[in-house]
Amino acid sequence: MATGLKLTLQRIWWRHQARHPALQALLREPIQQRPFNASRYVVIDLETTALQPTAGEIASIAWVVIEQGAIHLNQSCYFHLALNREVGQSAVFHQLTDTDLEQGVNIKVALEALLDALPNSILVFHNAQLDMGFINQAMRTLWGAPLLMPVVDTLQVERKRLLQRSAAIQAGDLRLFQCRQRYGLPDVSLHDALGDALATAELWLAMNG
């Protein structure tokens, strides 16, 4: 429980640093273990302009919500953010242009909407480290504290599962679409934040099916 204790202490510390009541409340929530069907999950995906939080920024953010074991699409959100720097290289991947992003919203608006969606939730990402790095950097800049909450990473879950089956993991095996295929989930061609969040959420359903 050493890591649990460390997390609790960190959360207490950051709660006092946080400058946003919703963020404070989230850091005050008790961390509970609940079965899948009784948990609320917010499955998030970001598009970013670089692979390092220090080198780029969030271009768009989307999330879908899982409650009682079902994805409720009517709680989905999808924000395109106004950028400070130019889109550069990653636009090729995400088919975003600078003009698209000029019309985006301020990151503060998007992250406040996210905070509103988060009470009593567990975060889900496919490759949490990358996306959480961007989110925490933004949270700390805006409100002085990171989003220290329970996180599920479907990439790590799948990695562990494959290792348990003592399968050798090849490059690319843990990509979202490769993971989905192993669960018999349909191919999806879309590659935007909302499509990927949804694809991750379906994967998480299948992992718990």
Next chain:
Amino acid sequence: MTQDPKQPEIQAVADFLRHCLPFNELPEAALQAAARQIQITYFRNGHRFSADSDDYALRIVRSGAVEIRSSRHQLMDKLGEGESFNIHGLDVGDEGVYAQVIEDSLIYHLPRVHYEALRADHRHFDRHFHSQRSRRLRRAARYQPNTNMMMLPIAGLISRDPLTLSAAATLQQAAQAMSERRVSSVLVMQGNQLEGIVTDRDLRSRALALGLPLHTPIAQVMTRNPKHIELDASLFDAILQMTQQGIHHLPVLEGNRLAGIITSSDLMLARRDDPVYLVQHLSRQQDTGAMRAIIDTLPSLLVEVIKGGMRAHQISRVLTAISDTVTCRLIELAIEHLGPAPAPFCWLGFGSQARGEQLIGADQDNGLLIDDRAGELDLAWFEKLAHFVCDGLNECGYPYCNGKVMATTAEWRQRLQGWKATVDGWTRTPTPDAVMRVSIFFDLRAVYGDPGLCQRLQQHMLMRTQKNTIFQAALAANVLDQTPPLGIFRRFVVERNGEHRDEFDIKKRGVMPMVDLIRIHSLAHGVDAVNSRERLQQLMQKKVFTIVDGRNLQDAFDTIQQLRVENQSRQLAAGLQASNYLNPKDLPELERKHLKDAFTIVHDSQEALRNHYRQGL
């Protein structure tokens, strides 16, 4: 990017729904709104949905597969990607129908309020869900307008240049004009306006009978503001109006303008092209050339009657009657040529001709059954008869049979004794070849001559086969050889290359499996009908099939045959040869769905048959 970030369009879901029946019928805004209300769930193989345990909702299979089963665990339907079910709608009357996941599935769940709102607001969407699958199919097969030529517009039948006079014209002038034009009515006009009508009957009862003077103006005897009909009305409307009002003349208006007149004799004339008249006409021809000329009009007739709403089973009845007539006429001509037959005989029709299910392009399947009293020397006469008739049929457009199932082949032209021995041989050693021959042979009908001979042969054959389960099993194996062209998840299986790429043979893969299946059940239960629909009727009466199963089969059969003739009609209208190859992409989505439903029923019936004869296979 102008949309509300808190109400985003769920593109991945909307893109999928757009390809699902009946969501494809929804306007874009409604589709997007529906996509937002979807809840996505995931179920492992084995999960069950039932009306008792699950909420009222529409469930759409996003991936995986689901089976619908009755309370007795009978398979009712298999659903794959893009297909949907509402378990409460399927389980009308609490029969215990359930859905079972047979492959891990992502299920889109549209909650009741949103599902019902879509049904209330969108008629096409609603119609799709009116009832469960088999009932949907039944409607498609049965309740389409059975109107024949009746729905054709009258525009092509009316007299465009009717006799008209002014109201001041005298009785005598009217009578003279009518006699001159050989018509039975005159329209009374004031300028461009129709004022009245005077008919033969009016002249008789309102003028002659009353002794009116010849110079009386017709205004005095005419019917003012007569009943009329619009130019775009159908033949049916015209007949209905005439019979309801007991009249024989209807002025035809286009808006306010007089377009012509239609009379009861025009309506009679319209039936000149009716296939019934064609049969009569054929039976009067003196040579094959004249018959051929009539047969050549069949393709365009087919296109016409299908446009007019005639159903496949009626069309095949008519086309069979026509080939029967040609055969009979050829036999009569042969007898004129060869002299009277030396012994009684019966001309046999096999296959689709026997079943009364012929369509355009049918080839010959016939045989000759000769009374045992015929001596060896008499047989030469019958051989000549066979050649005369088969050659004649070929000349008339019924090509020779590839498999040599023709009276010209010695094996298919025998005395009753010989036939019986042949049947005995086939049934004793059911080689694949024998089984194939016998299955042709079970569809047997007397086309000309002594039907008693045919009956005796048929009875002998039924006696040999009805109790012979080994033979039946061999027949079943043959029957199950051809399966409907549906792959896993109910996708159509089409030819991958060659001339018929992306098509399948709807006769070979759809019609024949059904005909074969119905035949073997008939055989096993001593049903003597030959027509597939009649066989099904009798099988239902004998309780071999439940009413539901029997009707489902009949609807499946009607649906497949209907799509087959419509496909032929499309080909003919496009100037192509009528064939049995169909490209499922040419069908509207709903018909494609119907065809899949029908194939599913065929497939399930084949499964049942396979289980029944499993030991023997």
